[in-house]
Amino acid sequence: MTKVQQKIGLKALMSQYCEQKGLSRADFAVRSGVSGSTVSAIDNEQWDKVSSAMVARLESFIKNDSPESVYNTADFDSVMRLCDAACAHRLMIGLIGDTGTGKTTALKAYSCRPNVFRVTFEKSMNPRQFFKSLLRELGIDFEGNVNAMIARAAHEINMKERPLLIIDEAGKITHPVMLYLHDLREKTQSNCGVVLAGMPYFRDNLQKNAGRGKEGYSEFLRRINLWHRLEGLSASEVMYIAREQGVSDERRLKEMSSKRRFGDLMNEILLDKVLKNDI
Incomplete structure (x- = not known):
């Protein structure tokens, strides 16, 4: 080319x-x-x-920022329904699952829709960097202090029709960012749904810190209307995906059938292709 x-x-x-x-x-x-x-x-x-x-x-x-290959597994379909519910009823939903279960893939697919804004939290982010990333996702180039950035983000979100905010890697959110997110939710809850996606320890840490009386955690935890945990792939889903990816050897299909995480399965399929010089 x-x-x-x-x-x-x-x-x-x-x-x-x-x-x-x-x-x-x-x-x-x-x-x-x-x-x-x-x-x-x-x-x-x-x-x-x-x-x-x-x-x-x-x-x-x-x-x-675009979805990879997607398959209509039970977990994928459940993420689509959860996002629909968050949009329709302006809910804040916690989505948890182990790494490799396909959370990000499904959320990327949903974020292709208009007025869906997906931000990935990075452990190194301070509040200003996080809200700068959110404003950029909203298509806004804005400088100011954190409070001004929250106010501008809330204004833009409230101008949208049925917006959804997706925060991926939410388990890494630091205490200061969580407190500011509480403020953003206050300003947008009548118009915007939120999906917080992270590892299972995300919910555990919120509950632990709420139990210790740490500032803001009980209030933030109460704002999450429901939790959903991804179950992983079924054996039949594994077989279907593997065959779609060109795996035909029955021995390898049987070996792969125990995989429950999408990422682990795709790594096995990639290894097969490399060993066969298919890529």
């Missing part, structure tokens, strides 16, 4: 991404962290103004 072909491919990816999420080009520029002039150059195929490094950066952004 030539560099020009790669850039034309990026234009198509960008258009598809914006269409799926109902974004304007200005929204895309803010969300991806690039200038409006760069997005305009891509749209107008002014390739001399778009470097190969920029192409790689935007391709990576779109790929990381």
